[in-house]
Amino acid sequence: xxxxxxxxxxxxxxxxxxxxxxxxxxxxxxxxxxxxxxxxxxxxxxxxxxxxxxxxxxxxxxxxxxxxxxxxxxxxxxxxxxxxxxxxxxxxxxxxxxxxxxxxxxxxxxxxxxxxxxxxxxxxxxxxxxxxxxxxxxxxxxxxxxxxxxxxxxxxxxxxxxxxxxxxxxxxxxxxxxxxxxxxxxxxxxxxxxxxxxxxxxxxxxxxxxxxxxxxxxxxxxxxxxxxxx
Amino acid sequence: xxxxxxxxxxxxxxxxxxxxxxxxxxxxxxxxxxxxxxxxxxxxxxxxxxxxxxxxxxxxxxxxxxxxxxxxxxxxxxxxxxxxxxxxxxxxxxxxxxxxxxxxxxxxxxxxxxxxxxxxxxxxxxxxxxxxxxxxxxxxxxxxxxxxxxxxxxxxxxxxxxxxxxxxxxxxxxxxxxxxxxxxxxxxxxxxxxxxxxxxxxxxxxxxxxxxxxxxxxxxxxxxxxxxxxxxxxxxxxxxxxx
Numbered sequence: 001x002x003x004x005x006x007x008x009x010x011x012x013x014x015x016x017x018x019x020x021x022x023x024x025x026x027x028x029x030x031x032x033x034x035x036x037x038x039x040x041x042x043x044x045x046x047x048x049x050x051x052x053x054x055x056x057x058x059x060x061x062x063x064x065x066x067x068x069x070x071x072x073x074x075x076x077x078x079x080x081x082x083x084x085x086x087x088x089x090x091x092x093x094x095x096x097x098x099x100x101x102x103x104x105x106x107x108x109x110x111x112x113x114x115x116x117x118x119x120x121x122x123x124x125x126x127x128x129x130x131x132x133x134x135x136x137x138x139x140x141x142x143x144x145x146x147x148x149x150x151x152x153x154x155x156x157x158x159x160x161x162x163x164x165x166x167x168x169x170x171x172x173x174x175x176x177x178x179x180x181x182x183x184x185x186x187x188x189x190x191x192x193x194x195x196x197x198x199x200x201x202x203x204x205x206x207x208x209x210x211x212x213x214x215x216x217x218x219x220x221x222x223x224x225x226x227x228x229x230x
Numbered sequence: 231x232x233x234x235x236x237x238x239x240x241x242x243x244x245x246x247x248x249x250x251x252x253x254x255x256x257x258x259x260x261x262x263x264x265x266x267x268x269x270x271x272x273x274x275x276x277x278x279x280x281x282x283x284x285x286x287x288x289x290x291x292x293x294x295x296x297x298x299x300x301x302x303x304x305x306x307x308x309x310x311x312x313x314x315x316x317x318x319x320x321x322x323x324x325x326x327x328x329x330x331x332x333x334x335x336x337x338x339x340x341x342x343x344x345x346x347x348x349x350x351x352x353x354x355x356x357x358x359x360x361x362x363x364x365x366x367x368x369x370x371x372x373x374x375x376x377x378x379x380x381x382x383x384x385x386x387x388x389x390x391x392x393x394x395x396x397x398x399x400x401x402x403x404x405x406x407x408x409x410x411x412x413x414x415x416x417x418x419x420x421x422x423x424x425x426x427x428x429x430x431x432x433x434x435x436x437x438x439x440x441x442x443x444x445x446x447x448x449x450x451x452x453x454x455x456x457x458x459x460x461x462x463x464x465x466x467x468x469x470x471x472x473x
Contacts, residue, residue: 064447069409071422072425072442072446080436176308202317205313
C-alpha cells in the first residue's frame with residue numbers, strides 16, 4: 001500500500017507548502033476572522049437597534065449570505081469586486097484586484113453573516129439589568145455597548161467564535177476554485193507537477209487534521225475553564 | 231458600471247445545442263438536489279448510528295464514535311473529497327482501484343458519499359446533544375420497565391431526541407445542499423458548476439450567477455417551509471414548540 005510512497009516529494013515541497021501556502025491560509029483566516037467579527041458585530045447591533053428598517057436590512061443580508069454556498073459567493077466576489085472598485089474609484093474600466101484582496105473581501109463579507117448571528121446571541125444573553133444600569137449611570141448608547149454589553153457578549157461567546165474560526169480556517173481551502181495557492185492549493189500544484197497526488201493530499205490532510213484537532217481541543221479546554229468560573 | 235447586461239441569455243441556446251442556458255442551470259439544479267438527497271440519507275443513517283454510539287454506556291463504543299466525529303470534523307470538506315476521489319483508488323488493491331476509477335458518474339457518487347460522511351459527523355453531534363438533553367429519568371424509567379438497551383433507544387430515547395433536534399437538523403440539511411457545491415472541484419456539474427460553465431461560454435458572468443443564486447434561494451425557501459410543516463406535525467406536546 002505504501003510501497004512506493006515517496007516521502008522525499010513532501011520534504012522537498014515543505015518550504016513552498018508552509019512559507020507560501022500555509023502563510024496565505026493563516027493570514028487569510030486571521031484577517032477574515034477579525035474583519036468578520038467587526039462587521040458581524042455591526043450587523044448584530046443593527047439587528048438589535050430597534051430601528052425597523054436597519055434591522056430588516058441586516059436580517060436580509062444575513063439570511064441571504066447564509067443560504068448561498070461559499071463556493072458560489074467566492075465566484076460572485078471574484079468577478080464582482082473589480083466592478084465595485086471601478087464604481088468606487090470612478091475608473092473608466094474594471095480595476096485589477098489581486099486574488100488576495102478579492103478572497104479577503106469575500107471571506108470578510110461571508111463570515112460577517114455567521115459571526116453576526118453568534119454576536120447577536122451573545123448580546124441577547126446579557127441580562128437586561130446591565131444596559132439598564134449603564135443607562136442609569138448616564139452612559140450613552142455607544143458607551144453602554146463599548147464598555148458594558150459587548151465585552152461581556154464577546155467573552156461569553158468566545159468558545160463559539162473560536163469554533164467558527166476553525167470552520168473558517170477549513171473553509172479557506174475553497175479558494176482553490178479560483179486557483180489561489182493557499183495551503184491546499186500549493187499542495188495540489190506540487191501534486192500535479194510531480195504526479196504525486198497520494199503523498200501530497202495525504203500530507204495536506206494530516207496537517208489540517210493536526211491543526212484543527214489541536215485548536216478544537218484548546219477551545220474545549222477554554223470552554224470548561226470559563227464554565228467553572230461562572 | 232459598463233457591464234453589458236443581457237437577461238435574454240437564459241433563453242438562448244447553450245453551446246451543446248441541446249437546450250437553452252436556462253435548461254443548463256436547471257439540469258445543474260437537478261444534480262444538486264439528487265446529490266444532496268443521497269448525501270442526506272447517508273448522513274442521517276451513519277450520523278444516527280454514531281450519535282447513538284456516543285451515548286452508549288460502553289466506553290469502547292463511545293470512543294469509536296468520538297474518533298469518527300473528530301476525523302470527519304477536523305478535515306476540510308474539500309480535502310475529504312480529494313481523499314475519496316484521488317487518493318482512495320490508489321491505496322486500494324489494483325483491481326479495486328481500477329474498478330473505482332472506471333465507475334460511471336464517479337464525481338456524483340464521490341460527492342454524495344463524501345458530503346454525506348462529512349455531514350454525518352454533524353448529525354451525530356446533534357443527536358448526541360438531543361439525547362443528552364432528555365431528562366435522566368427517561369432512560370431510568372425505561373430500564374425500570376425492563377426494556378433492553380435497544381428497546382430503550384427505539385421506543386423511548388430516539389423518538390423524543392429526533393423530534394427535539396428537528397430544527398438544527400433542518401439547518402444541517404440546508405448545509406448539505408450548500409456543501410454539494412464543493413463538488414465542483416471534482417468535476418460534478420451541479421448548480422454552481424453549471425453557472426460557472428454558463429459564464430465561461432456566454433461571458434454573461436452576473437446573469438449566470440444571479441440565476442444560480444435565485445435557484446439556491448428557492449430551494450432554501452422550499453425546504454424551510456416544508457420543515458416548518460413537519461416540525462408542527464411532530465411537535466412534542468408539553469414542550470415550547472408543542473401544543
